[in-house]
Amino acid sequence: MKKRTLYVFNFIIMFSIYGCNSSLGKWNVDELFAQQIEGSSKLLYKYNAWGGRDSNANGFVILDSTKEFKIDLSEELPFYYLSDIPKNFKISGITHDCYNSCGENYYKTNPIFKVMKTENMISNEINITTRIFQYRGYSEKDYSLERYVFEKFKETKDSLFFFNLNDVESENGIHLNELKLRKGEVYLQESDKRLINKIIINEVKLSSKNNNIEYIRTVHLTPKYQTKSSEFSKRGIFKPVKIKNIE
Structure with missing residues (x-):
């Protein structure tokens, strides 16, 4: 009887949290x-x-x-x-x-x-x-977090290419001439003037044979020079939406 009472009590609490349009x-x-x-x-x-x-x-x-x-x-x-x-x-x-x-x-x-x-x-x-x-x-499974400053970029239908990058994560400061990342989960962080402060990209690579995870990587990219959000297309790219309190 005690277990049943506890179950009903927990159900009421959960309903009050997630019910009513989950708000x-x-x-x-x-x-x-x-x-x-x-x-x-x-x-x-x-x-x-x-x-x-x-x-x-x-x-x-x-x-x-x-x-x-x-x-x-x-x-x-x-x-x-x-x-x-x-x-x-x-x-x-x-x-x-x-x-x-x-x-x-x-x-x-x-x-x-x-x-x-x-x-x-x-x-x-x-x-x-x-x-x-x-x-x-x-x-x-292989997971990496990388941070770079880049000089310029190029966009294709499915990918973003970044050029002349300096690694700001490791002590050795690795330099890359080019870095290719697949579009899909790309987040642009902007200033009030719609300039890019940072780009965050989550890239998941699945095997073409069996869809097993080959790797997951998160890359933070900061532009060395002024870069406008409008320079990026809408395909496979998340852009910020004005935040407000929502019912």
Whole structure:
């Protein structure tokens, strides 16, 4: 009887947090980006927000460009990273699940690097594919964080090329003549004058044979000279949206 009472109490608490359109009063949105989904009138948003009782909401969501952005956790897409450039017929991403490798079981299991499960769903008439990996395998796969200052860049349909880069992360200060990164999850951080302060790129490389993760890298790039946000296209690139408190 006590267990049942506790279950009902927990259910009420969870409903009060995530019910009612998944909102606790107003959300304080501290990060909001959007990119036009190619061949569509819809936008893909990436956001991070804080609400009542220190609740945090973050992730990706699709909305029509005619609609105002609002937070609804039930509409959040079920992945952590994009694995390709969003298109009007398909958006792909990756995430992880325990598969007995969370908490104290982490070192009791062997890392598995292959795809454990693939889930498909439809959000706003777009097919969503999510590839799920074992938590330990996901955590231990090659991951890198790199920071560079660059002099100039070139954009193609699927990639960004940066030239004459200096590494500001390592003590040795590695110099690169050129760095190629795939578009898809590219975030432009702007000043009030629409000048680029920083570019953050998450690049997920999946095997063309079996879709297993080859690597995940995050690259921070700072322009050496003034670079305008308008110099970048809309394809595969997130641009900042004015932040406000959202119901």
